[in-house]
Each structure stands twice: as C-alpha cells, then as structure tokens.
Amino acid sequence: MFLTNKLLTIVIPVYNMEAYLEKTLSSVALPEYEDKVEILVVNDGSSDSSQNIINQYAKKYPRLIRAIHKDNGGWGTCIKLAIKEAQGKYFKVLDSDDWFNTTAFTEFVHLLEEQDVDLILTPYTEINDTGDEKHFSFSKKLINKTWSISQFIKNIKYKNSIFALAAITYRTSILSNENITIGDKYYSDIDYDLQPLAFVKTLHILPCCLYFYYRAREAQSTSTDGYISHIDDYKNLLIREIQFFTDKQKSLDHHLKKHIFNCILRQCKFYYKLCMSRSNKIQTKKLTSFDKYIQKTNLKIYLNLNLSCVKKIIPFIFIWRFFKINIYNF
Incomplete structure (x- = not known):
C-alpha cells in the first residue's frame, strides 16, 4: 500500500541548469509549507554548478528541499526515481528552467488540501525570451468542479493541450502503477502526460495559474x-x-x-512526416519497419493513418504505402 505523510511532492529534474535553477527553486522555497510539501531536486549528473546551487537551497530549507544526485540517465529516470521516493499524496513536476507563480502556489496548496481526486488540472502560462506570454486556461463552467475523466474529455472535445505537463498534478499512487512505462530520455514527458490518464477516474480543475513554462530553449x-x-x-x-x-x-x-487514440495518431502522423521530409535510404528503411510494426500491432491505428492528409486533401501516408511515392520528394 502507498503511504504518504505529505500533501504534495514537487520534483525538479536538473541537468546543467545553473542559469535558471535559482529562479526555479526560489519560486517554491516557502518554509511555511514544509509540513505539507516536499521538494525533490534530482540532479541528473550535471557538470556545471547546478549541484552547488541545489546544496545551498537544501541546506537553507532542510525540511522542505531534498537533494538527490544520480548519474546521467535522462529526464525520465529522474521522474521514475522521484516517484519511488515521493511521500506526497499528490505529485507535480517542475522543470528546472520553469517556475511557479509563488502567490498562486500558496493558493494551490490551500485548495489541494480539500481534494481527493486522481488528477488536478490548473491553468498555466507560456513565456519566451522577449517576455511575450500565452495563457492556457479553462472555461468557467469547468473550474472548481470535480469531473469523471470521461465527462471531462467529452466537454473539452478531446483537446490535447489540456493535459500538458504544466497543467497536471497526479495522485502519486496513480504514478506508482507498474503498468505505466516512462522512457528514460527524450520525449519521456509525453509518456508521463498520457499513460497515467488510463488509470484516472476523477479530476478537479483549480483556478490558480500556477506554472510558468519557459519556451525559449525548445529548439x-x-x-x-x-x-x-x-x-x-x-x-x-x-x-x-x-x-x-x-x-x-x-x-x-x-x-x-x-x-488517447487521437493523441497517438497525431504523434504517428508527425513521425511519418519527419521521416519522409528528410528521406534517404536509412530513414525509408526505418519508416518501412515502423509501418509494418503498426500494421501488426494495432490495425485500427494503421488504417486510420491512411486518412492523414497534408494541405487537408493529400493522403500522403496512403500514397507512400500503396504507390511508393513520397510527396515530400517533389
């Protein structure tokens, strides 16, 4: 049985983030919540001064911040380690170049105490180098209500961005499910965003815009x-x-x-476009192998990909499969 003695675990995975880390840690270092919140800062084998910064904050806030150092293994390995170490009822990821709105964080902790659902969703803000902001929120009819996962998805009309990393806070026991597979390195955040949804029964939308997602480094x-x-x-x-x-x-x-089907279909369509837009013998061979894998593993996904179009009318995967023509070569 999963045991908790904190309300919330925040994990901050870190790899060579000395330029951003102090802002991130300062946004959550609130000693008044040390009995309710734990912050696990997982250093993924950084070679810069990230560990020194982590040590300073862990020393200053010993009951709030726990420093964990490990060999480099990737973002997903940090998350999986933190899930095993977590003592909070709820679990939230804060990337080490992002930060929380501290005022919203105070409200979030207060409101979280009243909840007993599998998933909490909160609005968030994307911000770039020039300070331009883009806000992601929820309609008023959804906020401050508890929903079944089914009814909520029906209401949002299957929008994918709703379940972004910046928005989600899972019940920790959901993440401890052995049926969830999170990859080690690149794109493991997509595993984290998507797979646990299969085990979510209830969710609640809180109004506080908690997370600032820094997009400048996306390249x-x-x-x-x-x-x-x-x-x-x-x-x-x-x-x-x-x-x-x-x-x-x-x-x-x-x-x-x-x-979930629609999310995977979009991801697969993107992979075909990537391979075909940079086509060579190696990529063609890899794509052909992947195409056979889908056909063997999930025929419904395979057949639906035939309907994927570019410019809304050109079924590029169908043309590639049945006519051996790559439209991206023209």
Missing part, C-alpha cells in the same frame, strides 16, 4: 532539426505508446480511449 529537442536528431527516440516513444494503448484499450472508457 534543442522540439524544433524540426531537434526531432530529426532524436528521431529514433521519437520512434521508441511511439512504440511504447502504441503497445500501451493496444494492451489497455479494451478496459478504457469510450471517450478516454478516443482521446
């Missing part, structure tokens, strides 16, 4: 060149998601199954 892994350089990691993500969905689909509610 490293989420630009087109970044995806291409880590294309095998992206393929491995898709294999995990397809296998997970295939294993669990019979037990999923209709609306939740449709949501």
